[in-house]
Amino acid sequence: MFDPIMEQILAIARDAWAFMAGLLVVVALLGGLYYVLQGTAGAAFGASRMTSMAIIGVVGLVIIVLFAFLFLPQIGELLKNFQPKAPF
Amino acid sequence: MSEASSILLTFLREAWIALAGAFLAFTLLAGIAQMLRVSSASVLGANLWVWEAVSALLSIVVLGLFAFLGIPQVVRALQSSLPGTGGCGPISELGTLASGLIGGLAALRMLKAAFASMLSASIGGPSTFANALIECGEALFGMILASAAIPLAAFFLGTC
Numbered sequence: 001m002f003d004p005i006m007e008q009i010l011a012i013a014r015d016a017w018a019f020m021a022g023l024l025v026v027v028a029l030l031g032g033l034y035y036v037l038q039g040t041a042g043a044a045f046g047a048s049r050m051t052s053m054a055i056i057g058v059v060g061l062v063i064i065v066l067f068a069f070l071f072l073p074q075i076g077e078l079l080k081n082f083q084p085k086a087p088f
Numbered sequence: 089m090s091e092a093s094s095i096l097l098t099f100l101r102e103a104w105i106a107l108a109g110a111f112l113a114f115t116l117l118a119g120i121a122q123m124l125r126v127s128s129a130s131v132l133g134a135n136l137w138v139w140e141a142v143s144a145l146l147s148i149v150v151l152g153l154f155a156f157l158g159i160p161q162v163v164r165a166l167q168s169s170l171p172g173t174g175g176c177g178p179i180s181e182l183g184t185l186a187s188g189l190i191g192g193l194a195a196l197r198m199l200k201a202a203f204a205s206m207l208s209a210s211i212g213g214p215s216t217f218a219n220a221l222i223e224c225g226e227a228l229f230g231m232i233l234a235s236a237a238i239p240l241a242a243f244f245l246g247t248c
Contacts, residue, residue: 001099002106013113016210020120024127031131060130068123076116079152083108086101087160088167088191 021069028065032058089181093188100192104199108156111203115152118210119145147217148209155202159195159224166231167191183241190234194227201227 035057042050122145129137167187201223 001102006106006109009110010113013110013117016117017120020117020124024120024124027124027128027131031127034131057130061127064123064127064130068120068127072116072119072123075119075149075152076112079112079115079156082153082156083112084156084160086104086192086195087163088097088100088104088188088195 024065024068028061031061035061089178089185093185096185097188097192100189100196103196104192107196107199107203111152111155111199111206114203114206114210115148118148118206121210122148144209148206151202151205151209151217151220155199155206159198159202162224162228163191163195163198166194166228166235169235186234190231194231197227198224 035054038057039051039054042048042054122141125141126138126145129135129141201220205217205220
């Protein structure tokens with residue numbers, strides 16, 4: 001009875017997921033570019049702290065993106081396994 | 089009466105399954121929305137925004153676990169306390185129908201509250217976990233009241 005509605009909702013959710021995953025990649029790439037610029041600028045005029053902060057920023061950004069793309073699907077699988085039948 | 093009860097409960101069960109599926113989809117969307125907030129805030133250097141997003145992500149996971157593990161247990165526990173038969177004849181059938189429907193509607197209401205909270209989080213708003221819990225509490229209170237009302241109605245309308 002609710003299958004057609006469910007299909008529509010899932011189609012919208014899939015589109016939204018693809019959009020947000022793409023947006024996350026774009027934001028991460030822009031952030032990475034910013035950190036590369038910061039690091040090269042720091043290296044150019046001898047600001048070692050600025051360069052090291054930029055390297056840490058890039059590493060943190062990579063960790064965040066990996067976390068998003070590896071952790072969230074696992075959480076989805078976990079919740080899918082927990083998905084309850086009607087308790088009544 | 090039992091056929092009507094069966095049809096209504098089947099309808100509610102299908103609604104539960106659809107709502108649980110949509111809840112799962114929106115949980116993942118809310119998660120990726122918060123991860124987007126974390127990454128953009130960390131690039132901008134907005135520490136507070138990062139911690140807000142991290143706490144929202146944690147609340148999404150907790151809300152998901154509560155909806156899928158907590159709500160069914162609460163509903164089962166309360167439904168077992170609902171008196172199904174309060175006499176004999178039509179009043180007994182009516183009591184059985186009422187207890188089934190009350191349990192189904194309360195379960196759906198709790199899941200709907202959790203779903204609304206998750207929907208809010210998936211569009212970047214606050215997860216309003218407290219509102220979901222308040223609505224669940226209201227549904228529980230309604231079930232407790234009903235568990236007292238059904239025997240009273242059976243007493244006044246006639247028992248064997």
